[in-house]
Amino acid sequence: MTAFAAILRKDLRLELRSGESTVALLAISLLILVVMVFALDASRARGAEAAAGALWVALVFSGMLGATRAFLAERDNHCIRGLLLSPIEPSTLYAAKLAAAFTFMAIAEIGSVILMVLFFNLNFDFTLVRVVPTLALGTLGFAALATLLAAISNRTRMGDLLLPILAVPMFVPALIAGVKASSFALGGAPESAIAQWLKILVAFDVLFVSAGYLLFDYVARED
């Protein structure tokens, strides 16, 4: 637990001093939302469904950037080797990286949600609170998946290009569930309609957090 806290603290401090990841994530989210406004023709396509769709596109692609960055700092100067040499379990390293990626993504999403309300003419009201569990579960699932796959992709010849190719198809179930649940939540649908999609998100999270936790040893190992 202390090793987990130490790595997470290191990543957060690094971020606090440079601010690189969160600023980059926010900038990408902003640009994706702008693109979506033009792509969906925001003057006509207003309302919950379009907004939820745009929000999730921003989540996925900014999340990809976040997961890549989590290992970029370790790759320079071969810091990852130092981490692997230290007497900590690779699964602890995975958990700490996951927590860091989740934090950066969550910060970017707060910005995205505010921009979404502005761009798609929604209201700052209670419906936004109803989106929180969906976003939190989706972010956790994506961070779990992307942290595991980023550790793989940044050590191949294709590099970071490979991450979306691997991650997006696998994220589809959570994407479907997340977009549905968010558009229901924003559109004021009853809780029961949201609940079944949240179940899928929970299943996805449980599966990928445990898979990442158990399999990260095989990914991180060097030989």
Next chain:
Amino acid sequence: MSSMIRKGLGYTSLAVMLTAIFMVFDWAPTEAEQGIAQRIFYFHVPCAWVAFAAFGIVALASLFYLWLGERIWDDLAYAAAEIGMVFCTLVLLTGSLWAKPIWGVWWTWDSRLTTTFILWLMYGGYLLLRASADDSPQVARFAAVVGIVAALDVPIVIVSVRLWRTIHPAVLITKTGEHGLEDPRMVVTLLVSLVAFTIFFIWLLMLRFAQLRARTRLCRMGQEIALAEVRAGDA
């Protein structure tokens, strides 16, 4: 010995496949409603079966590779993934060819179609990963992890896609599953076709597997020679 089995399997596959083709185009009766287009079904279903079986082999072989750490399992996973990808592509293509005259569209986001397509994307990613990395045990481990994670994802994909489609209004009234093979000759033709594709698949898998085994051995030999040369130089 194994090359004899392979050869025998190759000829058996040829004979059964020719029989299946004859049955599909000549022996089986033409379906009343769909007409000639229905005959693609005898290729479509066996392709789907082979693709799913191949992806199952990828998952199991990946698991065994991480567990036992022997390259033979990695070679098997690689061979199965490549062949599975070919047959999965054929499933999508034959399905599309059938859908155009019967449904009037090349593609629809029906739950089965979507699931197959996502499977195709996932294993395409798996193959790209293998192609983008050099032949090292590291890549084999990466691929095994991706193979296992993709297989774990499949049940959630199926559930979520089904839920997604049942809530949306159906674009097409025709149900995909109901082909209604009322004539026994249709059933027999399908069975023969399934057997033909299964043998064909096993034959292809053995060929590719033997090839990859040979490559792994060759790599190892090269490393040993290089090592021996270094030692000789030191001495």
